[in-house]
Amino acid sequence: EPEVTQTPSHQVTQMGQEVILRCVPISNHLYFYWYRQILGQKVEFLVSFYNNEISEKSEIFDDQFSVERPDGSNFTLKIRSTKLEDSAMYFCASTGFPVAEQYFGPGTRLTVT
Amino acid sequence: TQLLEQSPQFLSIQEGENLTVYCNSSSVFSSLQWYRQEPGEGPVLLVTVVTGGEVKKLKRLTFQFGDARKDSSLHITAAQPGDTGLYLCAGPTLRFGGSNYKLTFGKGTLLTVNP
Numbered sequence: 328e329p330e331v332t333q334t335p336s337h338q339v340t341q342m343g344q345e346v347i348l349r350c351v352p353i354s355n356h357l358y359f360y361w362y363r364q365i366l367g368q369k370v371e372f373l374v375s376f377y378n379n380e381i382s383e384k385s386e387i388f389d390d391q392f393s394v395e396r397p398d399g400s401n402f403t404l405k406i407r408s409t410k411l412e413d414s415a416m417y418f419c420a421s422t423g424f425p426v427a428e429q430y431f432g433p434g435t436r437l438t439v440t
Numbered sequence: 441t442q443l444l445e446q447s448p449q450f451l452s453i454q455e456g457e458n459l460t461v462y463c464n465s466s467s468v469f470s471s472l473q474w475y476r477q478e479p480g481e482g483p484v485l486l487v488t489v490v491t492g493g494e495v496k497k498l499k500r501l502t503f504q505f506g507d508a509r510k511d512s513s514l515h516i517t518a519a520q521p522g523d524t525g526l527y528l529c530a531g532p533t534l535r536f537g538g539s540n541y542k543l544t545f546g547k548g549t550l551l552t553v554n555p
Contacts, residue, residue, distance in 0.1 A: 370483065370528065370545040383542060418482050427471050427532035427541045431482035
């Protein structure tokens with residue numbers, strides 16, 4: 328069964344460093360998302376992406392964040408200068424039709440020290 | 441902002457018992473999704489309910505969408521240790537003029553089924 332994959336599974340970085348989280352969505356899906364989950368808290372929407380542009384972003388998704396679909400398969404989330412409070416699980420999701428049914432990857436645990 | 445409240449927050453039961461968990465909102469949703477999440481993993485989609493009053497069954501799991509599409513419930517019959525996990529409900533919202541949805545999640549119900 329097709330699934331969303333994410334790499335790395337765990338990333339440790341120092342405050343102020345740049346990180347890139349990678350995702351391979353399900354191959355025939357057209358809509359892509361990033362969510363995050365701080366330990367013990369809700370899953371929160373960060374950004375949605377369609378047709379090579381951002382469709383919507385949350386207040387969390389500030390200028391330090393960017394997304395890209397560099398080729399036909401990968402979808403990346405970049406954090407330019409990480410802060411301690413960026414430590415969280417980051418989930419990529421994708422959807423085809425119906426567009427409300429989103430399929431999530433296993434997540435990348437980001438630890439900022 | 442649309443919020444989803446889930447109850448109870450924690451539930452610990454013995455194998456073989458039945459249980460119901462709830463997902464409530466003051467807002468109407470076009471559909472609701474139920475996910476299950478294991479520690480350190482991503483949410484796994486269980487079901488989507490779309491029509492008010494709809495009931496969907498997935499083996500021993502029964503999902504119901506409220507008539508007004510503001511609430512949903514998940515009932516598990518004869519729970520097993522393998523049912524242990526965090527059960528999340530999520531509702532899609534569509535920005536005006538937008539083409540794709542974002543999901544708003546509840547905090548989840550952490551279910552533990554003891555052998």
